[in-house]
Amino acid sequence: MTWRRQANAVFRICWFNGFLGLVRSPLVFVALFLTPLSFLFFLYVVAPRAELPFGVVGGVLFSCLFTGSGMMNDCAYLRLERQLQQVFITSPLRPISWVLGMALSELTFTIPALVLFLGVLTLVISISIGAFFALLGVIILTWLLASSLGFLLSTFFRTLREIWPIGMVIFTTLSVLPPVFYPLAAVPASFRWVAYLAPSTFASQLAVRAAGLPAASVPSVPALGSIPAELLGLVGLAVLFTGVAMRFARWREP
Amino acid sequence: MDALVAHSLSKTYRGGGRSVRALDNVDLTIAQGQLFGFLGRNGAGKTTFIKIAAGLLLPSSGSVQLFGTDVVAHPREVRERIAIVPQEGKPFYHLTPREHVEEYLQVRGASSETSKSRADEVLKAMGLEPYARTPAMLLSGGLQQRTLVAMILATDAEFLFLDEPTLGMDPFARRQVWEVIRRSVRNGSTVLLTTHYLDEAEQLTDELAVIEGGRVLYRGTPDALKSKVRREVRLHFSSGFSAEELAPFGEVYAERGGLTVMTTRAQVEELTRMALERKIAVNVGPVTLEEAFLTLVGRDIEEEDSEAPLA
Structure with a gap:
């Protein structure tokens, strides 16, 4: 099958799994807004007003990271419960097209929340066109990173029962514990480097800088807290995760 | 090819x-x-x-x-x-x-x-x-x-x-x-x-x-x-016969609440006559692929104990 047909297949999967799935299950729509909005509301109530923009940027990134959790759940569900992954990959469709189609579906689920958070962001801070595109770049890299991780993990599950606890551990560690919803400055200076153990910190710091918010330094490893290091980190991790997912994802049971 | x-x-x-x-x-x-x-x-x-x-x-x-x-x-x-x-x-x-x-x-x-x-x-x-x-x-x-x-x-x-x-x-x-x-x-x-x-x-x-x-x-x-099954005809009796009575005619199995005997064409007449004398309904048919399959893999398999041969 030609690359054009593969690309068409990717968009077909995104259409029927993502778009039609969203419009025919409005509850998914609500569920996707609920968690980041709850965090945002919580921050609005308890945090100083100056930190609210961090919460909004956090909402944007949380939505992107959530695509990884969705990817893991949906891919495992379609493989284990519906056996549809087997139906689709035993065809001229390349496995990478299946993954990309699924990842775009997850992005489709996230787009309404992203639009909302980006809209709120423009209300709480002024954001230039350049900054907007920089933020968009961070969003795309974070989506790629989270989707690759989600897909890779999905291929290792043997039952749907295993997904919930593992998904909670991984995606909570990625999206709630690191400085996604709060500024890195809230972490004691000597421990800030620890936050960079989570790939989401690279994304959050880049997003914070793109939004024009004050970024914290990393006194113990000064090179970490810079745009080139964070960009290199995020791009490198996104490429690494995608490569690992393509190389080690189990298309065939051992 | x-x-x-x-x-x-x-x-x-x-x-x-x-x-x-x-x-x-x-x-x-x-x-x-x-x-x-x-x-x-x-x-x-x-x-x-x-x-x-x-x-x-x-x-x-x-x-x-x-x-x-x-x-x-x-x-x-x-x-x-x-x-x-x-x-x-x-x-x-x-x-x-x-x-x-x-x-x-x-x-x-x-x-x-x-x-x-x-x-x-x-x-x-x-x-x-x-x-x-x-x-x-x-x-x-x-x-x-x-x-x-x-x-x-x-x-x-x-x-x-x-x-x-x-x-x-x-x-x-x-x-x-x-x-x-x-x-x-x-x-x-x-x-x-x-x-x-x-x-x-x-x-x-x-x-x-x-x-x-x-x-x-x-x-x-x-x-x-x-054709691997030596018998050609299967007769099913929902009641009225014991496994011992049917045993001389062929292999007998408990099936669907009654008894099935796998037999030859020559013995069908005798068995249907006996059934008519006792006013018992009998279901006659050719040996199916299912019979051949069960004969081949063996009826005494755990999942199908109910169809294990009785005689």
């Missing part, structure tokens, strides 16, 4: 300190354009064979070639030429049967027009037209299964793996699916079908293999398999 060639194919599942040998040195060839049946009880190794041949599972040893291409070494080349109905697969809950067929064909590379016309054709042939625009979540289990099968049978894949495709369907739907399977074969596809409905295997397949404990016990035509 052979469409599928399996050579010394073995598969051992390991886990939890145990190992289960699902396939044991299986040699099998399926000719191009053949409708080949795979029979065997649960856990016999049928699905394992299909998963390996479709490139979804790695074998422990041995090889499978599809149209001359090694499935393990070149899964991508093989996948381009196949389609599979997985055992107990289910459609997307939010899509309609028409969307399933059209979208799947387009994902496989068919044009929008071709997808539409094939969808029309297959939905009509499989009796799915009245439900074509109903989301799968509102369809019965049998209709959902038909939707999944329609997706696969609408393709022009050269090799179709159908793992229990008519599971849960009513007899009318099964016959509609049979007709579409036959049409796929007429159009040049090769089909490997597993089924627990032996009438289905008898109706559809050109040739079949019986697999038991991971080994091929028999390979040949359904008629040749039936």
Whole structure:
């Protein structure tokens, strides 16, 4: 099958799994807004007003990271419960097209929340066109990173029962514990480097800088807290995760 | 030309300190354009064979070639030429049967027009037209299964793996699916079908293999398999006879709340006369593929203890 047909297949999967799935299950729509909005509301109530923009940027990134959790759940569900992954990959469709189609579906689920958070962001801070595109770049890299991780993990599950606890551990560690919803400055200076153990910190710091918010330094490893290091980190991790997912994802049971 | 060639194919599942040998040195060839049946009880190794041949599972040893291409070494080349109905697969809950067929064909590379016309054709042939625009979540289990099968049978894949495709369907739907399977074969596809409905295997397949404990016990035509049973006629009595009384006439089995005796043509008259004298209803019929299958794999299998021979 030609690359054009593969690309068409990717968009077909995104259409029927993502778009039609969203419009025919409005509850998914609500569920996707609920968690980041709850965090945002919580921050609005308890945090100083100056930190609210961090919460909004956090909402944007949380939505992107959530695509990884969705990817893991949906891919495992379609493989284990519906056996549809087997139906689709035993065809001229390349496995990478299946993954990309699924990842775009997850992005489709996230787009309404992203639009909302980006809209709120423009209300709480002024954001230039350049900054907007920089933020968009961070969003795309974070989506790629989270989707690759989600897909890779999905291929290792043997039952749907295993997904919930593992998904909670991984995606909570990625999206709630690191400085996604709060500024890195809230972490004691000597421990800030620890936050960079989570790939989401690279994304959050880049997003914070793109939004024009004050970024914290990393006194113990000064090179970490810079745009080139964070960009290199995020791009490198996104490429690494995608490569690992393509190389080690189990298309065939051992 | 052979469409599928399996050579010394073995598969051992390991886990939890145990190992289960699902396939044991299986040699099998399926000719191009053949409708080949795979029979065997649960856990016999049928699905394992299909998963390996479709490139979804790695074998422990041995090889499978599809149209001359090694499935393990070149899964991508093989996948381009196949389609599979997985055992107990289910459609997307939010899509309609028409969307399933059209979208799947387009994902496989068919044009929008071709997808539409094939969808029309297959939905009509499989009796799915009245439900074509109903989301799968509102369809019965049998209709959902038909939707999944329609997706696969609408393709022009050269090799179709159908793992229990008519599971849960009513007899009318099964016959509609049979007709579409036959049409796929007429159009040049090769089909490997597993089924627990032996009438289905008898109706559809050109040739079949019986697999038991991971080994091929028999390979040949359904008629040749039936001829392996020494008796020709089966008589079923719902009541009125004991196993001891029937034993001299042949093999006796407890079945469907009564007794079945497998006997020869010569003894049918005597048995029906006895039944008439006792005013007992008797059901007479030829030995079926099911009888031949049970004779071959042995009736004294755990799952079918109720049909163990009594005499």
